[in-house]
Amino acid sequence: MTALMGLLNAHRRGIMQGTAAGGLLLLTVFFLARSWRGEASIHVEPPVLRAEVDRVVSGNKIKLESDEHLVYAGIRAPFQPEPLFEEAKRRNTELVFEKKVRLRFDQQERDAKGYLQAYVYVDGQFVNEALVREGLAYVRLTPATKRYAKQLLAAQEDARRHKRGLWSQSPRAPESSYPADPKYGNFHRPSCEDARNIKPERLVTLKSTQQAFAEGFAPCAKCLP
Secondary structure (H helix, E strand, O other): OHHHHHHHHHHHHHHOOOOHHHHHHHHHHHHHHHHHOOOOOOOOOOOEEEEEEEEEEEOOEEEEOOOOEEEEOOEEOOOOOOOOHHHHHHHHHHHHOOOEEEEEOOOOOEOOOOOEEEEEEEOOEEHHHHHHHOOOOEEOOOOOOOOOHHHHHHHHHHHHHOOOHHHHOOOOOOOOOEEEEOOOOEEOOOOOHHHHOOOOOOOEEEOOHHHHHHOOOEEOOOOOO
């Protein structure tokens, strides 16, 4: 919750200063935050935070006006120089640049690299899902980002069925199996250096890329399985 309160403080002057409504909003978010952490007896959805997008870094990464970088939870857009990197970044820019967005956090507010990770909404649209459905991002599920797994996987299957974006490309040479790491939501070719670094207790062996995508694993950007 540290990042949530930090972002709230960053926006407090512009959103809540000197108004009764602002005070009520702060108290409401504080109560929701306590409930989310198990400090109240009732169950509520995680709090929603409003923020403004200052810069679009890639198809699934943005910088907020608070200077925090945020990655979209549950998905992975192409990295540079992967195919469709520029297309995904351009589409993400169309969706969120210089707009007020709503952020909903999952089990963990930060990813393994320390970036904020959240589900992003703008103008009533679920941005994470939109990018997946348009074939501009893969679903990448981890233990901490499964809140909308069913919805995202359905969007990905729709994109695959209609051969949109990433799914319009020719399939890569297949392997007999693919090692995967649920902690990071990636799958690899057996020869990949990252695959050899997966701890044995986390290692999952997949029979095909189809199984990998159906279970919410995204392809490694290094070995491109």
